[in-house]
Amino acid sequence: NAGVTQTPKFRILKIGQSMTLQCTQDMNHNYMYWYRQDPGMGLKLIYYSVGAGITDKGEVPNGYNVSRSTTEDFPLRLELAAPSQTSVYFCASSYWDSNYGYTFGSGTRLTVV
Amino acid sequence: AQSVTQLDSQVPVFEEAPVELRCNYSSSVSVYLFWYVQYPNQGLQLLLKYLSGSTLVKSINGFEAEFNKSQTSFHLRKPSVHISDTAEYFCAVSLNSGYSTLTFGKGTMLLVSP
DSSP states (O other): OOOEEEEEEEEEOOTTTEEEEEEEESSSEEEEEEEEEEEETTTEEEEEEEETTEEEEOOTTTTTTEOSSSSSSSOOOEEOOOGGGGEEEEEEEEEESGGGGEEEEOEEEEOOO | EEEESSSOSSSETTTTTOOOEEEEEESSSEEEEEEEETTTTSOOOEEEEOOOSEEEEEEETTOOEETTTTTTTEEEEEESSGGGOOEEEEEEEEEEESOOOOOEEEEEEEEEEE
């Protein structure tokens, strides 16, 4: 049982490049989330999904896009990378809503130079 | 909208000493409250949660937190810490109304030294 798997673990991007952060869960969870973590700032919600085909914006969605074509996968797309997107990105999932607790992946550390 | 305030960014403590990590929340409706722990280079893990019932909730590794509605607080305590408790601790809140995502505080780094 792998839980939530994120790839890659580390990535360096140049300004203006694009990339997709992958997230897969094998727990048949309905809800999935993307957060970014910056030092001293806690976690900020980027996007979330309550099921396949349904996504919604969180607190800081600008510069990102998501899709949810299957229950298992929830990729995060950066189209035009900017230095402000340097951060650690966490994907999480939950069976239903937050009361069941979130299961987090181990994170992707992204640096934009 | 709900918000969470963790008053201390860092708490240094000696091994076997007691510790309290403070958390206050703001919300116009009833809330659910959580503490998550993040060990170095790892994702967050659920430590304990308050949904309803007894206001004192406990984790399997000796931490406890008490929901205080009048003071809008959910402080985390442990009577005797270990070196292995060194980690960052995040308080989080969600609304007790419809669907709500988690809103996290900025985190408190617990540094346990021998």
